[in-house]
Amino acid sequence: MPVGAKILAIESSCDETACAVVEGLQVRASVVATQVAIHAVYGGVVPELASRHHLTAAVPVLRAAIDEAGLQLHELDGLAVTQGPGLVGALLVGVQLAQGLALATGLPLHGIHHMEGHLLSPFLGDREVVAREFVPHLALSVSGGHSELVLVEGLGRYEVLG
Numbered sequence: 001m002p003v004g005a006k007i008l009a010i011e012s013s014c015d016e017t018a019c020a021v022v023e024g025l026q027v028r029a030s031v032v033a034t035q036v037a038i039h040a041v042y043g044g045v046v047p048e049l050a051s052r053h054h055l056t057a058a059v060p061v062l063r064a065a066i067d068e069a070g071l072q073l074h075e076l077d078g079l080a081v082t083q084g085p086g087l088v089g090a091l092l093v094g095v096q097l098a099q100g101l102a103l104a105t106g107l108p109l110h111g112i113h114h115m116e117g118h119l120l121s122p123f124l125g126d127r128e129v130v131a132r133e134f135v136p137h138l139a140l141s142v143s144g145g146h147s148e149l150v151l152v153e154g155l156g157r158y159e160v161l162g
Helices: 036-040 047-069 088-105 114-123
Strands: 006-011 016-023 026-034 078-084 109-113 137-141 148-154 157-160
Touching: 006 047, 006 088, 016 047, 026 047, 036 047, 047 088, 078 088, 078 114, 088 109, 109 114, 114 137, 114 148
Parallel strands: 006 078, 078 109
Antiparallel strands: 006 016, 016 026, 137 148, 148 157
């Protein structure tokens, strides 16, 4: 991808459907459809319900993110999608949406490891926060069943400590 590429990112690894448009290191749009109220009555996420909610939320969330960014699909440089870890049915919805978009638009598609996204997202900026230069760091990522303590030395260079 070129520096400053405009990427549409799709996230559906658990109980929230999310799409963001990132240009370089700046988040131009971020839209999330939460399922907190749906699962609250069960005391935790019900995988089948999560998958079904993603099916109904995915396209409206995607459209809202594109609109918020002020772009058209043909103005994007690429697509990204969470490929795992996560709930299989939930991930499948996002991956299939991304693959369909890639096929329809000819845009390149990149699968993203859910936990790697958590490790690197603090360096992104938006309308209110300036993007920060990457520095090696120790990260505590608490995300459902994938909580980790990780030494982050650079892109793709991680050591899981616990």
